[in-house]
Amino acid sequence: MDPISLIVGVLVQGLLEGVKDSAREAVTDGCRALRESIARRYGGQVARSVELLERHPESAQCREAVARELRNAGADRDPQLVALAEQLRVLVEDPRGAEDPVEKVQRSSALGTIRQLLDGHIAQVLAVRSRHSVEVTDLLSANIGRVPSIDQQVRAGVAGLHGRIRAVIEQVAAHIENQRYQDVETAVRELPAGFAEREWAYRLVQTEKRMHVSYESLRLTVEFLSALNQSILGRIERESSAQRLSDMMFGNAIVIYELTDFVIGYIRGFAISGDLDQLHREAKDRVDQTREEQRALEERVRGESVPAAMRDQVLEDIRARESAFREIDREWEKYLGEVREMREKAEGTRAILPALEIFRDNARIQIMTLQLVAMLRVLKQNSASIRSTVDTLQGFRLAPLSPTRVHRLLGMETDLP
Incomplete structure (x- = not known):
């Protein structure tokens, strides 16, 4: 499989896995890492084609568009991106074998x-x-x-x-x-x-x-x-x-x-x-401040006497920057959405x-019960010991005090048997 087919194929697999309720978290994370790497390395049209694929992962046209943009950007010669795609492939196919x-x-x-x-x-x-x-x-x-x-x-x-x-x-x-x-x-x-x-x-x-x-x-x-x-x-x-x-x-x-x-x-x-x-x-705050300065610049361009060509060029630059601001807002919202998801989990x-x-x-309560059982065991052991002692004592006999023994103890001679 050529690198671009691998990247697009596992990206689609990861996206499709991600919409399932039973999706493995590792697959979702791996898919996100691959998308972010593509956007960070190539941006522009490549990133936009991937965003479109995220919304329509089953669309053949979207897949072809991503493949075309990646190939035009030279992603097939990007070993790190290919390595990420390979890791995601292992996650999708065999999550147990994917553990680092x-x-x-x-x-x-x-x-x-x-x-x-x-x-x-x-x-x-x-x-x-x-x-x-x-x-x-x-x-x-x-x-x-x-x-x-x-x-x-x-x-x-x-x-x-x-x-x-x-x-x-x-x-x-x-x-x-x-x-x-x-x-x-x-x-x-x-x-x-x-x-x-x-x-x-x-x-x-x-x-x-x-x-x-x-x-x-x-x-x-x-x-x-x-x-x-x-x-x-x-x-x-x-x-x-x-x-x-x-x-x-x-x-x-x-x-x-x-x-x-x-x-x-x-x-x-x-x-x-x-x-x-x-x-x-x-x-x-930085974006808002820059936007305010840009609005002030636009008012000056439109309100002051400046050459038409210069005004058109400045207004075109302002529109382009406004698009960039919106893109920044979207990226932040997307990123914070992922963080919110992690926090919710x-x-x-x-x-x-x-x-x-x-x-x-x-x-x-188990600890307390085991203590009671231990106390009972000690009690039973002591009881058995006492019974053993009594049994032994029952086998003992005191020497009887016969009349002869009494006389002897008293120091009296006796003819008694």
């Missing part, structure tokens, strides 16, 4: 690190439980700070669990997005524009990257909760020792509570950076908060 291997390693490593953090946390909680007479719910990270009988350093270690999990997740999310934005940041540094324009573009890219770091962190948080829960359940199923099983079930309830409580807190406090709104206001996770709160509180 480096990203996969980072996610796996983060999951392993969090699992180790949780294992260490449970070990610490079980140790505290064995040394202190405390309610088991006081061993939860949110409550342990209120138990002065426990060493302050231990309290800080248990209470800091959520912070350690957050640090791991956000570090991985930042690594993932840094890799994704490498090419964009390089392109901005090499932008053929003035220093002020490059600086403003860099701010825009950094703002967008921070938004994606936040969004990726949220996705990883929910993804890890599910993966760790399944892993813990699997370990419990394989355990045969009654004592270890008891500890594991207690640990499982603690882990589920802590992870769910962490996710609840993360979702409640989640917000995508508002810096983009400030950048949009700055850009809009993130906000949509708030809908699961009631279910998560029930899940968390169920884990808390």
